[in-house]
Every structure is written in C-alpha cells, then in structure tokens.
Amino acid sequence: MKRHWRLLARYFAQYAKVRLAYKADFIIAFFSSMAATVLGFGFVLVLFTKIPRLQDWSFDEVMFLYGFSLIPLGFFNVVSWNLYDFSELYIIEGRFDRVLLRPVSTLYQVVFEKFRLESLQEVVTGILVVGYCVRRMHLELGAMDFLWFAVTVICGAGIYLAVFLILTAVSFWFEDRVGIVPPVFNMLNFGRYPLTIYNVFIQFLLSWIIPFGFATFYPTTHFLGRTAFTLYFHLVPVVAAGFTLLAVVVWNRGVANYSSTGT
Amino acid sequence: MPPIIEVQDLTKEFRTFRRREGVLGALQNLFVREYLTVHAVDHVSFSIEPGEMVGYIGANGAGKSTTIKVLTGILSPTGGKVISNGFVPYRQRRHYTKHIGVVFGQRTQLWWDIAVIESFKLLKEIYEIPERDYRRRLDVFSELLNLKEYLHTPVRKLSLGERMRCDLAASLLHNPPLLFLDEPTIGLDVVAKERIREFLKEINRTEGTTVLLTTHDLSDIEELSKRILIIDKGRILFDGDLEQMKNRLAQYNQVKFFLKDRSQVPRLAQIETDGIVCQRVDDLTYLIRFDRAKHSSAGVIRQIVNTLEVRDLLVEEEPIEEIVKRIYLKGEVA
Numbered sequence A: 001m002k003r004h005w006r007l008l009a010r011y012f013a014q015y016a017k018v019r020l021a022y023k024a025d026f027i028i029a030f031f032s033s034m035a036a037t038v039l040g041f042g043f044v045l046v047l048f049t050k051i052p053r054l055q056d057w058s059f060d061e062v063m064f065l066y067g068f069s070l071i072p073l074g075f076f077n078v079v080s081w082n083l084y085d086f087s088e089l090y091i092i093e094g095r096f097d098r099v100l101l102r103p104v105s106t107l108y109q110v111v112f113e114k115f116r117l118e119s120l121q122e123v124v125t126g127i128l129v130v131g132y133c134v135r136r137m138h139l140e141l142g143a144m145d146f147l148w149f150a151v152t153v154i155c156g157a158g159i160y161l162a163v164f165l166i167l168t169a170v171s172f173w174f175e176d177r178v179g180i181v182p183p184v185f186n187m188l189n190f191g192r193y194p195l196t197i198y199n200v201f202i203q204f205l206l207s208w209i210i211p212f213g214f215a216t217f218y219p220t221t222h223f224l225g226r227t228a229f230t231l232y233f234h235l236v237p238v239v240a241a242g243f244t245l246l247a248v249v250v251w252n253r254g255v256a257n258y259s260s261t262g263t
Numbered sequence B: 001m002p003p004i005i006e007v008q009d010l011t012k013e014f015r016t017f018r019r020r021e022g023v024l025g026a027l028q029n030l031f032v033r034e035y036l037t038v039h040a041v042d043h044v045s046f047s048i049e050p051g052e053m054v055g056y057i058g059a060n061g062a063g064k065s066t067t068i069k070v071l072t073g074i075l076s077p078t079g080g081k082v083i084s085n086g087f088v089p090y091r092q093r094r095h096y097t098k099h100i101g102v103v104f105g106q107r108t109q110l111w112w113d114i115a116v117i118e119s120f121k122l123l124k125e126i127y128e129i130p131e132r133d134y135r136r137r138l139d140v141f142s143e144l145l146n147l148k149e150y151l152h153t154p155v156r157k158l159s160l161g162e163r164m165r166c167d168l169a170a171s172l173l174h175n176p177p178l179l180f181l182d183e184p185t186i187g188l189d190v191v192a193k194e195r196i197r198e199f200l201k202e203i204n205r206t207e208g209t210t211v212l213l214t215t216h217d218l219s220d221i222e223e224l225s226k227r228i229l230i231i232d233k234g235r236i237l238f239d240g241d242l243e244q245m246k247n248r249l250a251q252y253n254q255v256k257f258f259l260k261d262r263s264q265v266p267r268l269a270q271i272e273t274d275g276i277v278c279q280r281v282d283d284l285t286y287l288i289r290f291d292r293a294k295h296s297s298a299g300v301i302r303q304i305v306n307t308l309e310v311r312d313l314l315v316e317e318e319p320i321e322e323i324v325k326r327i328y329l330k331g332e333v334a
C-alpha cells in the first residue's frame, strides 16, 4: 500500500515535470479548463435571471449542487485522461504489453500514467463555491458533515471513474471505436442539476443504470437538509463500492481477453 | 538442477475476423463476424536449463513473438503448459514479472517523453529495487553499454541503437534470473549489434542470467548461443546444439580460392569433374561447393593446387543460413 502511494507520487511528479516543460501549452489548457468551468456557472446564473426557482430549488442550492459536483468531477478528470485514447494507444498500438510486464496492477498503471493537471482547478473552484454557498445559506455543518463531505467526494469520483472504466474496458473486446462515450458524458452533466427536474425515466437511469445521481445529487441533498432523500444518501457508499467492484471485474475480464497485436 | 523454463504442448490460436469497411461495415462487424483461426504456436515443447543462452529462430510470422508473449505472461495460451522460474506466467503474472526482464526490439518498454534516467527511477520504485543495488547496477550498465551521455535525454530523441541499449539496461535493473529478448538486434548496424551481443555474453557469464532470444539474424545466434530452437509455422523443427546441427545437417563444404592472375582462368575447366562446379565470385575469386559425403576437403584442395596457381585459399563450412533454409523447405529435420 505504502509503495503504491510512493509510486503514485513519483508518477505524478514525473508527469507534472513533463507537462510543465511545455509552459505555453499548459497555460492554454489551464485557461480553457477555467473558461469551461466559468461557462457552466454562467449557465446557472442566466437560468436564474429568467426564473426565481428551479421547481423548489433555490439559486443558492443549485449553485451548491453544481459547485459540489465540480469536486469529484475534477478529481475524476485529473485521472481519467488516459481512458480517452485507450483503445488506440494501448490496444491497437499494443502499449498494453508493457503494462502487463510490470508487477503493478494494470488499472493502477493506466489511470496514473497521465494526469490532466489543469482539472485540479475544478476541485479548488468547487470547494470555493461550496464554501460561499454554505455561508450565504447559513448552513450549519458539524464535524460529521465534513467527514461525509470527504467520503461522498471520494465516492463520487469513484462512481465517475467506474462508469468510464467499464466503457473503456469494452475496447478489449471491440477495437472499433464504439461511440458511447459522448452520450454518457451528457448524462454526467444531467446529474449536476437537481434530479427532480427530470422525468422518472431519466431519474431512474441516473440512479440505477448509470448512477451519476449518487455521485453528486444525492450527497448534496444531505448537506442541504432535504430529508426526503436520506435513504439514497446513505446508499452512496454502497453504490460507489458496488460500481467500483463491477468496474474491476469487467476490467479484469477485458485484460484476460487482451490478445496483443501481431507485428 | 531442474529446468528454469518448461514448455509442454504449448498452443496459441488467434481468432481474427475480417473487417468490413465503412459505416455499414462497422455496424455489421459488431454483429456478424467471419472468424479466421491462426495457429500461431502449435504444440510446442522444450525446456531450458538455468544459465543457458538459447536462440529461438524462425522466419517472419513463425510464432516467435507469440511464444515470448506467452512465456512472459502477456498472453494466455490456448492449450498446453508453461512453468517458468516456478510460476505459471499468465496466472501469476504480477509476481512473476518481478523475476523476468523483457526487451522487445520493435517497441520500447520505457516512457517515451521522459529522460532515460527518470524512467530508470520509476522502474526502481516499481520493482522496489534497494538503493544500493540500483546504484551499483546502473553504474555497471552505464559502463558496459556506454549509456552515460544519453541518461538525461528523453527516449523519443534516441536513435534505435541507443534506445535498445537503454531498454536492455532497464530490463535488468531488478536483476532478474531470466531475460527474454524479442528481436533485440532488429534494424541495428553492425557495431550496435556487436555491442549488444557482447553485453549479453557478459551478463550471462557474470550473473548467470538465463537468456532466451528470438531473431531472424543467424549471425546473432552464431555469436551468442550454443543451443538453438528452430520454429516454423508454429512448430518446432529443431532443438539442439548449434555445432551438432552443423555437423549433422551440413551437406556441403566450400573452398574459396584466389587465382594468381587471369591466365589461370581457362584451366578452371580441368577441375570441374565428378560433380564439382566452380562458381565465379569476382574476376580472380572462385568458389567450389562440394558434397561432404562424396569428397574430402583435402582431396579438393589437392586438385586445386595441382591444377592451378592460386594466391590463397579458404575452406568454409556451409553457412548456417543455408542449412536452416533447407530445414524450412523440408519442414522437418531428417
């Protein structure tokens, strides 16, 4: 375990060094990430100039939810970068051979070989926005809430990662790019608004099929004191653990199915 | 001592499917697939003793890389049994990989964008190599492979030969008892090849590292290994000592001779009796190939020097390329 943390620190330091060697490139990436974040909040702001409330959700509450979602999403974005070209780089080019030759879990290597550094910005922005909303709404948060906060952030990032790992693992069977990633990304963004604004079908989908609701919406209901969702809130760690397990199983099956490339 | 590698009836089949083009084709690909089975490795058996250096040779597509991939745990076999250094590679992969070094000539094992030395440091962490061992081996390898000038260069900026040397060093940093090399000299010039061969011999001698290397360059084999395995179309055609193979299977010897001057040329016809044929190499250089069973080298030489005035003369065994080619053609060793 300790070794894995040390290794993670090394991977990260190493990657950061390479990345920061191209300063202009990094600065542009950082500002585009920032711009995307600002645009997201801008959308919420514009929405609330047209309507006073979103169903029974106040501006502050929606901001809290949207800000909160940035935190697990930011962590997920930092580590998920390698998943986008996984099929091309690792399967078709056969780089996965190298991964298999090292005495470290394959999942660990793929996830931690590349980091989207600029997405750390999302984590910081998310925390700032949540802090601001807490003050505006005078929310009373105790020590337990802070603990839950940390737990649900980790679970949220875990859920995002699990879902995309499962989609990535598909390329162990089908090398052809199957265009399922973009629509799932849209689903992810749906989950950053109150689920109750959608019809039952989408609510069900986002809870039990692709559980993005458990990554952001259900955790925030707890901090906002909406007791109607208490049961769902307590299920967050369960859903996160379940999907992580599922992702690991699917991944390992994929690895067993890996057939390298002929040269 | 028991063998370090034992392979029994190893079989690996690949099922590939025909890809159709275009959008409609891609959709069809998802649902209807026409499979094609390739028998890349077909009931292969052999065993290797600790400290041996074995050459695994065969033409392109013979099944060399596939065998190495199964032995290193990258692929699981379709059938058969493999035990290597006490492990079943594809089942105990993560533990097993600590005990092997692997180099693929076609593809680097290092991180493309970072300096060589940084890759080494990552490997130190990954393999949990103690600081002192790491330092010592790094020094030794830098010396033997002359790496010092490249250590701070990113891998992508290295030439093929430089990269291969770095890859070799990387594969041995954790001091594995077993080293697998797949075409380690492919695309290298003579000097670079020579350097790598010297290094392998040195490591094999000093550390007792067992080495299995594939190649289609037979000069690698002549320099490096006593024992060879010949594979063709997934089957082992020959397994044994290189010298023995030459003794047993060489059919021809050849004498190369250099005439004193051009006035000798017309007399060449006089020695062309009894199935002996002179081949012209250049103006004054000629070659006689003769069946070892029918003629002795001494007899042929006598006839040459009695008939012609020669400046120099050289007896050679049949090149192993020729012997191996014959084995491929026959598909077996008689």
Ligand SMILES: Nc1ncnc2c1ncn2[C@@H]1O[C@H](COP(=O)(O)OP(=O)(O)O)[C@@H](O)[C@H]1O
Pocket: A259, A260, A261, A262, A263, B014, B015, B016, B038, B039, B040, B058, B059, B060, B061, B062, B063, B064, B065, B066, B067
């Ligand atoms: N990953 C793969 N998928 C499908 N076919 C493969 C794969 N790897 C190798 N083959 C096929 O198996 C045979 C043996 O290949 P290989 O072991 O790479 O030969 P060699 O290394 O001796 O050139 C070839 O016909 C090759 O096309």
Ligand SMILES: [Mg+2]
Pocket: A263, B061, B064, B065, B066, B182, B183
């Ligand atoms: Mg090959």
